[in-house]
Amino acid sequence: MRRMMLAMLVLAGPASAQAPGGPLPMAELAAALPAELAGWRRGAVTDFAQRPGAAGLGAAVEYRPVAGGPGVATVYLYDRGMAGLPEGVASEQVAGEIRAAVGEVEAVGPLRRFQVAGRGTLTDIPGRGGRPGLRCEPLLLAFEGGNRADSHVCLGVVAGHFLKLRMTLPASAEAQSANMVASFAEALLASVQPPPPLPARRAGR
Template sequence: MALLVLAGCAAPGGAPAGAGRATGPRPTLEAQVDRLPSDLAGFRRGPVTDFEARAPGYGRGVEYTSGGRAAVASVALYDRGLATVPADPADPAMLAELETAVREATALPPRTTGRALAEQRRMTVPAPGGPGLACADLAGNFGRTPIERLVCIGAAAGRYVKIQVTMPDRRPPVADATAFVAAAAGAARGG
């Protein structure tokens, strides 16, 4: 089941480009996925999808839902076949991953699905255990429902971590997307 993800992010900042490459041995993909707890910032862990089996380098994804499925989230760990990935959220490779994630999240055919999302802003979300994550805050509609999606990319133990949180656009919000992003990144980093 595909999960929608919402993010509240804006312009990345941090160390100079190229700084902060992850070092040291990284855990196995299975061990890293096992770091993600059953409860995370008000979300409950769901199924794991093994993308690696179909396409080496594409890793695994873990679904999360908030109470009553008011918000959904996903955490993907992957390396695209690289021995390590940049840790700096302003690194060109990290920003390219964010561009790809935003393109994938906004490439919804509106006339056939009634879904449309557009990027609103970029930011860096701080996370324990390493540099912040480069994020894009998206907004739009799924049918008649206004939706928010936070899409974030960062590094965790030598792999990319892509985190998305999607929920209805309500005040107060139905969940704290940035708290989920920070907690998920920290867990994937072993914190």
């Protein structure tokens, strides 16, 4: 039932956003995300759109490992006030958002005492039934003191607005980190993408 309600909210999102004087529904979408995704538990929603001058910045919600321990995944839903965003990952808009997201990570490095020590190859994570999903860029963060972390920036357009995932994990073998990100991203996409339509029944059957 919860998944059905979320799919209806996703589909209604662009129309609601165009309502005169109506707030963007991104905080509602974030609040409707599952309480748990692939072993991660949801936290509180941050509604950026309600802040002065932040129209179009949407909302975000954090997930932490159910079992405890290090790691954080943050899901962002927003549209920057842009209409008609092409679905999927292949647009220039998505490429621009990935560049911006990586730039944001680099910008906060001096404040959090790390630098981006490496950037991996862009990888696509498909949605349900092979539909367009998220495009991810892995980053290696090197902290002062010698600690390292894997940070992944994933972006796509779902139902007319950007879906961004930032996941940071303790540094590990590349495949292990990538698998954890893929598992979470696939569960996230399954929760926000409505199921594909049933095939049309043939006459006489």
